[in-house]
Amino acid sequence: MEIKLKLNGRSITASVEADTVLLDFLRQKGCLSVKRGCDTSNCGLCTVLMDGRPILSCSTLAVRANGHEICTLEGLQEEAADFVGFIADQGADQCGFCNPGLVMNTIALLREDPDPTDDKIRAYLAGNLCRCSGYDGQLRGIRNYLDSRKA
């Protein structure tokens, strides 16, 4: 099937199978930040933005992206750069495998609520699993970033 979508600001047309998932399609298009983790819609590693809303690309058919705008971390480098250093400063990403999904969902959170409480950060990022660090480092990093904007 032929699909047309906007990927990281660029209009593209492609041919996909009916059961190709968006994750595989995006990786074929060079968006290697989008990774396969649990493959059961639970870990958040494959998070991308569809029309600005975070979704799981492992469970989205590529054909369902037809007519929509998809953003991956490759297209949001500047927005991510604002806060990822604060997370790194906390040693929050150890193996780093979960990082792209967490960063994508943090971008969605901060767009929706530029000044979230710690409880809201925890709730919003509950769908991003990290097996290394126990989440406190990421929370501290995001909190330090938010506090730095107020200083």
Place this chain on the structure above:
Amino acid sequence: MMTIQKYVRAQSLEEAWQLNQSKRNRVLGGMLWLRLGKGSVNTAIDLCDLGLDTIEETEEQFSIGAMATLRDIELHKGLDIYSNGAIAGAVKDIVGVQFRNMATVGGSIWGRFGFSDVLTVFLALDSYVELYKGGIIPLEQFSKMKKDNDILLRLIVRKAPCKIVYTSMRNQRTDFPVIACAVARIGGEYRASIGARPARAILIRGEQAEGFPSFVAENAPTEGNIRGSAAYRTHLIRVLVERSMTELGGM
């Protein structure tokens, strides 16, 4: 994982219904649960072009399209006010925001999954489903029916004067519930909807507040699985219904 031979965005309900009469074809919801199934689907039927993704509120009712997402009902102000946060509370621990941006109300209700927080909370309210061929029927009736080849169009919640409390017990946040419990008072009737028994949610009614928690625990069949034993679930039901009744002001 499931394989799909052909994908069709239905352009009318009749087209979707006709396609759905073949056992090898499937209607897509959020695809989160469906995708994990085995086997081959001939035609995947997508309802996304049929305007079923809205939540309409009138003075009498809410009409929630089958393609509205769990995140949509979580953030809907009218539902939040009417249910005093119970509906948002019922879905807030379902995996994560990304998941809830995809999972549909129709998929959750149609599936009649035992673990469903969504079915549990709406069953306690004065809720109905609208089916393409089957018309409007009470959600309680629908929850007991076997799956057929009809198309679920909407979930309707009538605005009866109501107080509702939703609680669940989870071993871990974002996991399936060990037990899910919604208790509502509509008119003079108490309604306890108990899900994750682990079978699909069941609605138990009562007129008296006194003794209602024990009555519900005695009349909601439970079984054991990896998350908890039948006896543990039965104990939780009595505790959660009692706490909910206290919050409702009934005890």
